[in-house]
Amino acid sequence: MSKRAALEVIALGPEDAVAAQAGGADRLELVTDMAADGLTPSVETFAGIRAAVDISLRVMLRRADGFAAGDVDALVRLAGELRTAGADEFVLGFLDEHGGPDLPAVERIVAELDGCRWTFHRAIDRAADRDALRKQLADLPGLDAYLTAGAASGVDEGLPTLVAEAARRGEPGYEPRIMVGGGLRLDHVPRLRAAGVDAFHIGGAARPGGWSAPVDVAAVARWRRALDEPA
Template sequence: MLEVIALGAHDAERAQEGGADRLELVADMAADGLTPPAGVVREVLSATDLPVRVMLRDTAGFAPADLDALRRTAGELLAVGAREFVLGFLTPHGAVDAEACRAVLAELGGARWTFHRALDHAADPVAAWGVAAGLGCDTVLTAGHPGGVDQGLDVLHRLADLDGPPELLVGGGLREEHLPVLRAAGVRAFHVGGAVRPGGWAEPVDAAAVRRWSDLVNGLGAVTPAPA
C-alpha cells in the first residue's frame, strides 16, 4: 500500500494518476502537517475517489493547542465529507495522551484513523504502539525515530514483529533503498511526501514519481542503489 501526502486537489489528482492507494491530506508542511481547511478537504474529496485521511493537528508539537477547537474542527470536517483521519497526541513525558486522543475520537463516530508520527517522539515507541492500538487506530505511521527511517530501522524491525492490527505504515525520510530491508521485515505499507515532489514542497506531486514508487512498493521495479 502506498500513501501519498497531498496538500490540495491537484496533488490528489496527480497521486491517483500515478497509482497511489491512499492520500494523507495536510496543510503547512513547514510544521510537518497540520489540519487543512474544510474547503480544501471538500475540493480534494471531489477531485479523487481514493481514500483520504485528513490530519487533525493544530500545532507543530504533539499536544493539542486547543482541544475543544480541534474537536469542533473534527465535526466540521465530517460535515464536508471526511471519513478517515490522522491524529495522535503525547503527554509532556512522552507517553500517548490517551485522554486527548479519546476526546477527539469521540467526535469521529468510529471513523478509521491513523496514529501519526507522534510515535517517533514517544519515550517508548513499543509501549506507545500498544496504547495506540488500544485506542482503535487501524494504522500507525512511523519512521521509528524523529530523525527519520535511517535512524529508526531498529525500532521499525521491532514494530514489524508485533501482531497487528494496527498496520505498520512506514514514512518519514523514506528512500528507495530502504524498501528491500523493510519488505524483508514484513512491512507492506509505505508513506511518501517529498520523495514524489522532485521540485520540493512548493511544487505539486509528480505523477511519474508516484508511479515509480507504486511499482517499487508492488515489487514491479528495481530499486536505485544509494550513492556510494
C-alpha cells in the same frame, strides 16, 4: 502472490491529489502548512480534493507544530466539521509533557470520530516508550495504522526498530498496520518488504521540485513500481 503494498501520498490540494492517484497512490494524507510539518486543511480544501479523486483520504487533525494537542475543543470542532463535509478517515497523535500519549485529548477526538478509521502519526517516534504507547492506545476504536520512521530522525536510524515491530504484528498493541514514512527512500523498501511491512508514506519524495511544486506523477509511479516488485 503477496498482497499489494499500500502507497500513501501527502496532498496539499486537488492538483496534488489528481497526480498522486494517476501515479498509483492508494490513499492520500491531506494536510496544509508543511513548514509546520502538516496541519489540518480547510473544509473547502477537503471538499475540493474529495471531488477530484475517488481514492481514500485521511485528513490530519493538528493545529500547531509539535506534538502537544493544544486546544482540544477546537480540534473536536474541526473533526466535526470535516465529518459533516464527508471526511471518514483521519490522522492524529498527541503526547503529554512526559512523552506518553495524551490520552484525554486523543480519547475526546476519537469519540468525535465515532468509529472512523485513523492513523496515529509520527508522534510515536518522539514517545518516551513506544511499546507502552502502543499498549495504552490498543483499545481505542478505529486505530488501524501507525505512521512511523522508527526514530525521530528518520528511517535510516529507525530501520531496526521498524523490522523488530513488524515481527510483532498481531501482538497486543501491534495489531495496527505499520506505515513507514519520514526520510523514507526507495533503497529502504526491499528490507522493509522482506520484514513484512506493507504500507508506505511519501511526501517530499513525490515532489522532486520541493514543497512549492506539485506532486509529480512520474515520481509517484516510480514508488508504485518499486512497491509492486515481489517482496
